[in-house]
Amino acid sequence: MSLSHLRSIEAEAIHILRETAAQFAKPVLLYSIGKDSSVLLHLARKAFYPGLIPFPLLHIDTTYEYPEMIEFRDSFTREIGAQLLVYTNDAAIADGANPYSLGTSKCCGLLRTKAVVDGLKHYGFDAALGGARRDEEKSRAKERVFSFRDSNGHWDPKNQRPELWNIYNGRVDKGESIRVFPLSNWTEFDIWAYIELENISLVPLYFAKERPVLERGGTLIPYESNVRLLPGEEPKMVKIRMRSLGCTPCSGAIRSDADTVTKIIEELFVFRRSERENRVIDHDQDGSMELKKREGYF
Amino acid sequence: MATAIMPLPLTHFTQNTSERTLLRFSTAGSVDDGKSTLIGRLLVETKGAFDDQIEAVRSSKVNRSGRELDFSLLTDGLTAEREQGITIDVAYRYFSTPKRKFIVADTPGHEQYTRNMATGASTADVAVILIDARKGVLEQSRRHAYISALLGIRHLAIAINKMDLVDFSPAVYDAIVAEFTALSPHLRGANIHFIPLSALDGDNVVARSERTPWYHGPTLLEFLENVEVTPAASQAFRFPVQLVIRPHLDFRGFAGQIATGRVRVGDRVTILPSARTSRIERIVTFDGDLEEAIAPMSVTLVLADEVDVSRGNQIVHTGWESTVTREFAAMTVWMSAEPLVIGHTYLLRHGPHQVQARVVNIDHRVDVANYAPLSVDTLQINDIARVRVETAQPLHGDLYQNNRFTGAFILVDPLSNLTLAAGMIEEMASARRTGGAREQFRSGPVTLAERITAHGHRPAWIHHSNPAAAIQLERRLFERGVHVLRTDTALPELLEAGCIVISQAKLEGHTHSALTLREVDETMQELETRGVITPQDVQDQGEGI
Numbered sequence: 001m002s003l004s005h006l007r008s009i010e011a012e013a014i015h016i017l018r019e020t021a022a023q024f025a026k027p028v029l030l031y032s033i034g035k036d037s038s039v040l041l042h043l044a045r046k047a048f049y050p051g052l053i054p055f056p057l058l059h060i061d062t063t064y065e066y067p068e069m070i071e072f073r074d075s076f077t078r079e080i081g082a083q084l085l086v087y088t089n090d091a092a093i094a095d096g097a098n099p100y101s102l103g104t105s106k107c108c109g110l111l112r113t114k115a116v117v118d119g120l121k122h123y124g125f126d127a128a129l130g131g132a133r134r135d136e137e138k139s140r141a142k143e144r145v146f147s148f149r150d151s152n153g154h155w156d157p158k159n160q161r162p163e164l165w166n167i168y169n170g171r172v173d174k175g176e177s178i179r180v181f182p183l184s185n186w187t188e189f190d191i192w193a194y195i196e197l198e199n200i201s202l203v204p205l206y207f208a209k210e211r212p213v214l215e216r217g218g219t220l221i222p223y224e225s226n227v228r229l230l231p232g233e234e235p236k237m238v239k240i241r242m243r244s245l246g247c248t249p250c251s252g253a254i255r256s257d258a259d260t261v262t263k264i265i266e267e268l269f270v271f272r273r274s275e276r277e278n279r280v281i282d283h284d285q286d287g288s289m290e291l292k293k294r295e296g297y298f
Numbered sequence: 299m300a301t302a303i304m305p306l307p308l309t310h311f312t313q314n315t316s317e318r319t320l321l322r323f324s325t326a327g328s329v330d331d332g333k334s335t336l337i338g339r340l341l342v343e344t345k346g347a348f349d350d351q352i353e354a355v356r357s358s359k360v361n362r363s364g365r366e367l368d369f370s371l372l373t374d375g376l377t378a379e380r381e382q383g384i385t386i387d388v389a390y391r392y393f394s395t396p397k398r399k400f401i402v403a404d405t406p407g408h409e410q411y412t413r414n415m416a417t418g419a420s421t422a423d424v425a426v427i428l429i430d431a432r433k434g435v436l437e438q439s440r441r442h443a444y445i446s447a448l449l450g451i452r453h454l455a456i457a458i459n460k461m462d463l464v465d466f467s468p469a470v471y472d473a474i475v476a477e478f479t480a481l482s483p484h485l486r487g488a489n490i491h492f493i494p495l496s497a498l499d500g501d502n503v504v505a506r507s508e509r510t511p512w513y514h515g516p517t518l519l520e521f522l523e524n525v526e527v528t529p530a531a532s533q534a535f536r537f538p539v540q541l542v543i544r545p546h547l548d549f550r551g552f553a554g555q556i557a558t559g560r561v562r563v564g565d566r567v568t569i570l571p572s573a574r575t576s577r578i579e580r581i582v583t584f585d586g587d588l589e590e591a592i593a594p595m596s597v598t599l600v601l602a603d604e605v606d607v608s609r610g611n612q613i614v615h616t617g618w619e620s621t622v623t624r625e626f627a628a629m630t631v632w633m634s635a636e637p638l639v640i641g642h643t644y645l646l647r648h649g650p651h652q653v654q655a656r657v658v659n660i661d662h663r664v665d666v667a668n669y670a671p672l673s674v675d676t677l678q679i680n681d682i683a684r685v686r687v688e689t690a691q692p693l694h695g696d697l698y699q700n701n702r703f704t705g706a707f708i709l710v711d712p713l714s715n716l717t718l719a720a721g722m723i724e725e726m727a728s729a730r731r732t733g734g735a736r737e738q739f740r741s742g743p744v745t746l747a748e749r750i751t752a753h754g755h756r757p758a759w760i761h762h763s764n765p766a767a768a769i770q771l772e773r774r775l776f777e778r779g780v781h782v783l784r785t786d787t788a789l790p791e792l793l794e795a796g797c798i799v800i801s802q803a804k805l806e807g808h809t810h811s812a813l814t815l816r817e818v819d820e821t822m823q824e825l826e827t828r829g830v831i832t833p834q835d836v837q838d839q840g841e842g843i
Contacts, residue, residue: 002529003594005320005399014596015555018540022609022650046584047553047596051545134390141389141404160387161717162413162633164420165706166555167647171715185401187392 006194010043013182015166016145017047020127020180021054023170027127027180030116031057031077031084033069034245035202036131036183039191042200043182044129045080056083058128060119062111063093064247066224072203087119099249100228108250117153126172129180135187145184151175189268196261206264208241208256219252318394321522324403324422324451326415326442331428332459335368336497337391337404340519343504344393388418397523408438412666412680413633415442416720419449420706423527426455426518431464431494435477441666443478447485448629448682448722450702453525454490457518461510462496468512484669486699491525493518530593535559536620536696536704537613538649543598551582551598552607557649557703559615560592561599566616569607570694575616577602606750608829610651612694612704620696620704624689625727627661628707629698631682634718636711638677638685643762644718645710646689649703652828654690654760657709661685677719684724690759698722712820749796755780755831757793760800760821767817768800774818780831798830 003011020027029044031037044053059073077084089097092110099107120128134141144160146168161169170178183191195202205222212223212235221227223235227248240253241264258264325333391402403418405411419425425446429439446454456478464470471494482490493502494510495518501507502517516524536557543551561567565578580600581588591597599613607613614620632638638657646655661684662671677683698705709719750756762768768784775782775798782798792799826833 002319002531003592005318005394008320008594011555011594011596015540018553018555018596019650022541048541048543049584049598050549050551050582051543135392141391142387157387162417162708162720163717164417164708164720165703166421167649167706167708169647169708169710169715169717171645171710173715185390185392187394189394190399 006190006197009185009190010046010194012166012185013040013043014047016168016180016182017044017129019168019170020129020182021048023168024127024178026123026125027055027129028058028085028120028123028125029053029055029129030131031059031073032131032245033059033065033073033203034131035191035195035206036133036186038200038202039186039194040129040131040183041080041082042198053080053082055129056085058085058087058119058123058125060112060115061086061088062115062247063088064099064111064249066203066205066222066245066248068205069203069245072201076201085123087115087122089115089118098228099247104250111247120153120177125177127170127178127180129182131183132181133183133186133188133191134181143181143184145181146170147179147181148172149177149179153177155179189265192261192265192268196265203245205242205245208239208259208263210237210239211253212236213238213240213253220254221249221251222253224248318397318399320401321398321424321525321527322401322403322422323424323426323455323522324405324415324418324446325426325428326405326418326438331430331438332497333404333428336426336428336457336459336495336503336518337402338368339497339500339503340400340402341391341393343500344395344519388414395519395523400522410680412441412445412682413631413720415445416449416631416633419446419451420702420720422446422449422451424453424455424522424525425451426457426522429456429458429474429478431458431460431470431474434474435481437667439478440481440669443481443485444664444666444669445631445682447488448631450698450722452488452528454485454488455518455521455525456490456492457497458492458494459497461494461501462499466494466501466507466509468510471513481669491515491521493521530556530558530703531560533558533593533701534618534620534696535561535565535615536701537561537599538651538704539607539609539611539613540650541609542607549600551580551600552611552613553596553598554613554650555596556591556593558593558701560590561615562590563588567601567613568616568619569605570612570614570619571622571692572606572611573619573622574603574605576605610649610828612649612651620694620701621726622692622694623726624692625686626693626695626723627684627686627725628721628723629682630657630677630685630709630719630721632677632679632719634711634716635679636714636716636718637679638719640676643690643712645712646687646693646707646721647710648693648695648707651693653693655709656688657685658688659686685721687721695723695726697724697726699724712824753781753796755796755798756829757796758798758825758828758830759793760798760825762800762817762821764814764817766814767821770814770818771821772800774822775825775831778831778834798825 029040031041048054057077089111097107097110132140134143139157142157144163146163147155148161149155172178214221214223214233214235220238220240222240238255239257241256241258242251242253245251256267258267325337389404391404393400403422405414405418427439427442429435443454458471458474475492493515494513495502497503501509504517504519506517536559537554538557539552539554541553543553561578561581563578563581566575567578568575578599579602581591582598582600612620640658641656643654643656646653660674660677663674663681663683665672666682696704705723707721708717709721711718762771772782772784780798781796782800784800825831
């Protein structure tokens with residue numbers, strides 16, 4: 001008798017979550033509100049049942065995120081009794097950081113990369129759980145499950161700790177930390193299949209609906225209150241959904257009729273386009289994700 | 299020419315996904331043997347690569363394949379690798395078919411990456427070993443085969459690649475089969491399967507080739523889909539405890555992942571190393587209680603009796619205990635630029651269990667190119683050797699050949715925190731000879747558990763190479779009310795009596811006092827995290843999370 005592959009990777013993720021709780025003095029779960037984070041949060045509830053999740057959730061709020069995401073974040077975390085912390089790079093926001101004048105690369109650097117590093121330092125967390133998967137992007141394929149960060153929050157891809165079997169080395173000195181990726185071995189398809197299997201609640205943006213959108217260089221940007229109109233732009237109504245969530249000006253939507261998880265799974269195998277394609281930041285420059293990661297981007 | 303398989307019906311994915319099983323395999327190879335091309339082709343032909351990724355490859359300026367599409371570009375990840383045209387680290391890839399989901403540990407083949415090869419092999423069920431048909435069995439193939447077998451892989455798929463460049467000659471194939479088969483005495487009884495193929499053209503990768511009419515075996519994908527892997531659930535029950543879950547006074551459960559075997563409510567179990575026994579009362583999960591659970595499920599076990607269980611202990615079926623010992627022989631792969639120091643105290647991680655350990659002898663090093671034993675007095679990065687290990691506290695282990703989870707360990711440097719080595723237990727001294735835990739902890743009218751309760755701490759043996767630290771540590775522990783003493787010989791009786799015993803190296807040289815303080819702090823912290831002594835600020839909160 002063997003477990004199905006979804007139950008095998010579920011068991012592996014729970015093992016990793018429990019190792020994190022046991023090995024670190026002050027772990028945290030980086031909660032982005034997206035589908036992968038939602039799966040991670042669900043697994044964390046399973047890992048410590050009948051206890052509550054023994055560490056807080058930290059949301060890095062860029063202030064450019066969809067209002068629907070924030071509503072979902074607040075109601076869902078309250079419902080499951082999780083402790084939620086929110087951190088924003090207030091200094092950069094006060095200086096007027098935005099993707100229009102800075103470009104997506106610099107804006108992300110300040111509002112995500114720097115905010116993650118500063119946020120972790122601010123609270124003194126020694127481990128940060130994230131929902132990143134190895135199939136998302138080439139440089140992620142080589143990242144460890146327990147991924148070491150030096151005291152500046154930097155990742156050195158050429159000098160990673162060997163990681164064998166299911167033995168994870170989480171030892172760090174003061175100021176250093178470990179990023180932990182329990183969903184390393186999951187694919188986008190696994191995520192959706194598991195969401196369906198477990199009936200996990202998601203932000204409504206993942207499901208197709210008629211929304212006002214702007215078309216920018218082939219990318220569909222949902223027109224939200226915090227998206228700035230460029231000269232000559234006019235929003236139009238299109239039935240769309242998001243494949244991955246980010247900030248409103250920088251994450252593209254796709255035309256879709258998929259308004260249920262089952263339909264999304266069907267659509268995934270027709271579309272066959274990788275989810276990050278609609279993220280503007282990944283294509284900024286060749287190897288751009290690796291550069292961001294070295295600097296601490298999740 | 300091979301053709302791509304038909305896309306699967308959607309209903310198949312939406313309805314049967316949860317029925318698929320998982321197979322992990324490793325590959326290794328260098329720049330020219332076509333490994334990246336092979337993996338790239340598997341991804342594309344099983345739809346494991348997305349259309350936009352394939353499009354990016356198609357439009358890339360680089361194309362080393364001489365064909366329409368350079369499949370190898372799909373898998374070359376880090377910037378440095380793309381520039382150098384090599385794979386420098388273990389990369390994990392994913393694809394699936396209706397039968398199985400595959401996790402590929404893609405590793406570099408060069409000697410300096412032996413450790414990466416071992417890392418990739420540690421979780422794999424199958425190794426795909428590439429051989430260039432024009433070149434035959436090279437040193438690199440021998441190294442990969444040896445490491446795969448050493449790490450416990452039971453099935454080696456020998457992909458004889460570039461058959462298109464030798465006109466699909468059965469004579470070439472037969473010669474390589476004979477050459478490789480001669481290596482089998484060194485491969486620990488692994489099953490060896492040979493497949494002639496061309497990764498570049500696709501012959502026998504996914505679809506059968508018309509150019510090898512003399513070959514009647516499966517294609518590589520057929521092999522991977524059908525190879526029978528012994529399920530972990532069929533082995534003896536081993537449950538390493540990760541955490542004690544105690545949300546309120548009425549619940550005390552032991553959380554962990556079943557490493558091997560299966561467990562049912564009512565089973566009689568023994569807790570190692572204490573050798574106390576109890577019965578499984580409940581198998582708890584978020585989805586509800588279970589009557590039975592199998593490896594590799596993550597569950598929480600509730601026992602019928604109030605027995606002392608903490609992180610690092612192991613729950614096993616009574617009568618099927620693993621060996622409790624402080625001495626064993628192991629094969630190790632040295633993974634750090636920091637060489638092995640014989641007699642130095644390292645941290646040994648064995649699942650969630652951590653003990654202090656010393657390598658006391660190197661029996662021999664293995665030259666992985668020709669499998670010859672060498673006599674050496676230290677180990678450098680990428681060396682493989684048989685060593686003898688002694689631990690400060692008892693370890694409850696199995697032989698690696700019997701159990702890939704409870705027979706494996708890593709060594710960690712307590713100062714730099716780096717992972718130094720991976721180890722596979724080959725031979726264990728019996729508990730009786732070494733005065734192991736089972737005998738010790740059962741003796742006397744007063745049990746160890748009673749002493750632990752009375753003393754408020756657990757017994758431990760600490761070895762310090764820095765005598766100044768040993769002295770300070772004794773003082774610090776004494777002030778915390780611990781029954782502690784320093785001695786040159788670690789008498790098991792002292793541990794039975796529940797004491798913390800500190801042994802020290804002979805005085806030599808001068809140690810900086812700042813370093814000493816740090817060592818003492820670290821040892822204190824180590825004792826707290828391992829539950830030997832209770833942290834001062836949480837003394838009244840009890841155990842659990």
